Amino acid sequence: MESDDAAILIGVSQYRDPSLLDVPAARNSLHAMHRLLTTPELCGWSEDQVHVLEDSAGATDLALEVHRLAEETTGTLLIYFVGHGVVSKSGALCLAAGDTQLRYPDLTGLEFDKVRSALLDSPAQVKLVILDCCYSGRIIQGLAGAGDSQLVDSTDIHGVYTLTAADQVAHVPSRDETAATSFTQVLCDVVRSGIPGAPPALALTDIYPKLKSTLKARGLPEPNQRGTDTVVSYPFSRNVAYTGGTGFRLLPQAHVDHFLRTLAAQPHHDLTAESIEKLEDWPGVYLLHRESHEAPELLYVARNDRSIAVRLGQHLRKISGRCHIDAHDLSFSYLQLDDDLSVLAPERLVLQHLHAQGRSPQWNNSGFGNNDAGRMRDSHRRGGDHFDVLHPIDLSWPVRFDDPARKVTAHQMAGQLRAQLPYGFRIEPWETELDQVRLALPDGSLSADQAFRLLAAAMGDSWQISALIGQVLMYQEQGKEYPNAIRYYAGTRTITEMPEVCEAAGLPDDC
Incomplete structure (x- = not known):
């Protein structure tokens, strides 16, 4: 399902390799960027357009998630990364995931070429990349020697603007656990303060000179930028310091x-x-x-x-x-x-x-417009004002099956069930095993809850169906807990996790 705009915010602050120190400032920067983008009077992104991927452990899963979201975006695509950046022996920039090993960054990290591939494959009309990590500027400036042109070419993509934090080591506050990285903090400060004399809408190219001069004045690493086509004029934020002027306005x-x-x-x-x-x-x-x-x-x-x-x-x-x-x-x-x-x-x-006017639509910034955000966000707890918390899925939703009383594979039953549900039902792609299990479809109408019980019993204890407040998951896993679960189905067992939500979701009294 395609969406218009998507911001993918990636922040990694915890690492398994002792050679890569934890970076609490990365977590703070990730949250600061999220607040900046979703502030209505500034960048104005809605909550459902912003995908926060925090402390992702595996680079492969991270790459797949970035590619999936990029392929679904047709309007504006923004990719932001904060965390460790390391350079492989071949000179490639690798963005470090939680289980990246410093000795093998190209094998265990997210190489920027994979991000570049996602940008190339995306139908988005505007593409923005902001990298807050060590060595990020090298993809723009190039390494000394033969690798220069190859690295510069890695950002030369039609319709892409790239902003990077540092050619060498980025600056991270060493003692303050509440501070953000210097690059992201100054970027946010510049946008929140506005730029006197600048246009009413700030492009990143308007922000860049102020960002660079502020970092330079503080003796901090200087950023780099590179843009192609008209993307350099994309309005990133409203200029809160704009007081009017005589210049031409595209929208008077x-x-x-x-x-x-x-x-x-x-x-x-x-x-x-x-x-x-x-x-x-x-x-x-x-x-x-x-x-x-x-x-x-x-x-x-x-x-x-x-x-x-x-x-x-x-x-x-x-x-x-x-x-x-x-x-x-x-x-x-x-x-x-x-x-x-x-x-x-x-x-x-x-x-x-x-x-x-002091008004804010209730469903903007609450996840209402979200599509399936993917496996990496299943473990994120929803806030009390989130759409899924206020309006959990209805497990009493009626479903009927084609050709009842005949035997079908679990894969066929799950497919029919997914087609009828008005909420997401994500199934692990183990079609071979799902095709080996057969069960008889019941005659008449069932509730979604009854259908999940039937399917779970057929699959056995090695599979688990997890009904969350916003969607349902079916994976080959045992005892996996999710913070937003309503109930679990495993074999013939059902486990209620949130009784008050279960009652509201139409679950039977005997759960």
Whole structure:
């Protein structure tokens, strides 16, 4: 499933190899970058667009996750890394994962060429790379000698801007456990303070001179940058120090105000399949509302660069399989647009306007728009205001099977089940073993919970189905615990993890 924008934030602060010291500042930098991107009056990314990969142990899993997210992104793709950077014997920059060995960085680390491959394969129109690690500048400046052109070429990708922290050793505060790395801290400080005299929207090329001069004045390693095509002018953040001027504005304030008034005046439509089917496949910005007798409550602001109808259909399906919410209480409004939305980012204009009024849509920055974030984020605990916490999946959802009473493979049953569920059901790709297990499909309708019991019993104790608050996982594992689990299915055993959520999710009383 393609998405418009994605920011992939990678931070590694803990290492198994004693030769690689732990870097608490990397964790602090990762969180600081996340806060910067999701601040509405600054960068304005929504929470569901930002994927935080913290302390990833394996470089292979990390590379696969980066490739998957990059391939699904059609608008703006941002990749940020903070942690150890090491150079292999061949001169290649390797980003160190948790189990990277300093002696074999090319075998156990994430070589930048793999990141470059992900960028090349991505359909994103704008691609930004920010590397806060030792030796990151070498992919721009090149190593001394024969390796120069090869390393420089590693960043020469159509539509990519690269910002790096240091040619040699990056600076990390040695004593302060709460501090971020110097590069990321100064970058965040510059954006949060704004730049007097700069345009109202700051590109990274606008930020770079201030970033470099500040680091140089402090005697710290100097950054490097490299950009191709028009990506160098991509608006990274609003300039909070902008007070107006006489320069040309791509979007004059009068046009922005007219856009906001026009969008606010659009009629509300019931969030139903019938209403969505009437829409044409057209890009634009849309709003989700909760209707009430007093005044509609704005829940979510987003855009789609291809088809508003497709995205609204995805939202309707997701909401229909959640607890504590009824799609009949929701409506949507929209405005079709002809502009290049990946550059214009109209949803950010709306969010900045709302923030200035002290308003914040409940579902923005709460994970509502998330697709399956992948295996690496299954163990991240959700906050109390996260969409999945407030509206866990409905395990009483009814399912029916084709040709009941006949025997099918576990793989076929799982496929039918996944096609009917309005939430994710991720299955480990062990098709050979799944094809060896056969079971009889029941006649009539089952709940999702009953179907998972049946499938788990057929697979035996070596497999585990884990129902989380936002999706369901099926892996060949035993006793694996997840912080957001509702219940586990293993063989004939079921284990309830969160009774109050289980009750809300429609689980039977005997669980």
